[in-house]
Amino acid sequence: MDITDFLIMDWEGDQILADPQGSNLAFCxxxxxxxxxxxALENQRGWDEEHPxxxxxxGAAYLLGIRPHAEKLYIHKVYDFE
Ligand SMILES: [Zn+2]
Structure with a gap:
């Protein structure tokens, strides 16, 4: 999925600094x-809890919540390693 110009937000809906390019997303x-x-591809990093x-x-783990029609992407935290 091409998420290049998507709005990237945290799980509370606040926009964050991230770098989407093609189907890849870099963030802190x-x-x-x-x-x-x-x-942002099936069974790749961030797809589901088995593929965070x-x-x-x-070691903190994250999932992507992709809203293709709205061109938005939410980053959800799965767990902290600590
Ligand atoms: Zn970390």
Whole structure:
């Protein structure tokens, strides 16, 4: 899915600084500000709880909530590693 110009928001609906390009989404971990890469494709990073996008630094896990018609994407936190 091409999410290049989508509005990227956190789970509360606040816009965040992120970099969507093609089906890839780079953003900073909400816990430690480490780099996280998610991919808006089935069974890729961030697709569901079995395929979360995981922070390389602290292990926090995220899911993408994609709203294609609204061109919006919500980032949901699954858990913190701590
Ligand atoms: Zn982190």
């Amino acid at each position: 971990c909400f816990t430690c500000r480490g780099p996280v890469l998610a991919v 996008a995981v922070c390389r630094r602290c």
